[in-house]
Amino acid sequence: MFNINVCYMQVILNFIVFFLIYFFLQIFLYRFFKINLNKLFIVLSIIGISVVVGFYSYSIELLMNLININLIIICFWLLMPGIINHGPATEIIHLIANKKINNKKKLKKSFLKSRVGKAVEKRLEINISSNLIKFKKGGFVITKNTEKMLIIFNLIKRVYRLKSDAY
């Protein structure tokens, strides 16, 4: 049987050490090798392993640590696209706050010239590379999994009465 005979503060410190190692590993891999660990397959694999370990460990301390570790991995997975891709709203705030461009015409000109100017093309490429859409008979169609994902997001939008962009 799995047994952790450690003081509780030590367990918390272990978790913080794990967090720091995971965080700096991500920076190291992305900065020097452009490897992004935040892939759905990797996240699901870690969750799968954790479920098995948690089920057979019979230890609440380990179970709590595993849940925290998995949650932090999911949070990183959600955070990473925001770091890699430049968001339009962030760019507008950056132009107003840091570049001191306030006039609407100048703001728009700078926005279109900036890295966000080709945001749609970039997101389209990301959708293709992550197999969310495919090219069929001269146009784009979504895959079955993407359809399911869209149904979930549309449900969230309807239930919570949210207003989204254009579509």
Place this chain on the structure above:
Amino acid sequence: MLTKLPIYIIFLPFVSIFLSSILFLFFQFFSNKKYLSNLIISFFLIFLLILIIIYKFSQNLSEQQIFYLIFAYLCNSFIFMSLIQTSISSLQLTILRMIYSNPGISRKKIIKKYNSNHIFEERIKRLEATNIIYRNKSSFFLKNKKILLYLIFFSILKKLFNIR
């Protein structure tokens, strides 16, 4: 063996985020405030409830359990907020929705229908509506300076990850 464990502690952060989502739904229906305010208020109210629970049962809880309750709730809230925010403003999702409602649409048509001009106007409207910026004649100024913290946080991460 697992049934002997204090299961309620394990499930509390998940039950809490469910309650927070119900509270958010309630605010969305009955409050005139913007979704972001409703989201933040519902998050803080349940967080307060968790802190009260921790305070009441502090003698029966270990440091690790307290840490777990707070940390798991914060992570769950971040995940929930990301889900809500993605449904509203994700560019990637907007493009997917466009393709879903127009199957077989070409790249040219997508860019014609939803280009950077369009995105700029939409974002300006939303930033104004959420009181982050305000308009003075034909100029825009920052209203909510707290947003700069978010900007600094992301610029630090971008520098760490070497993203230009």
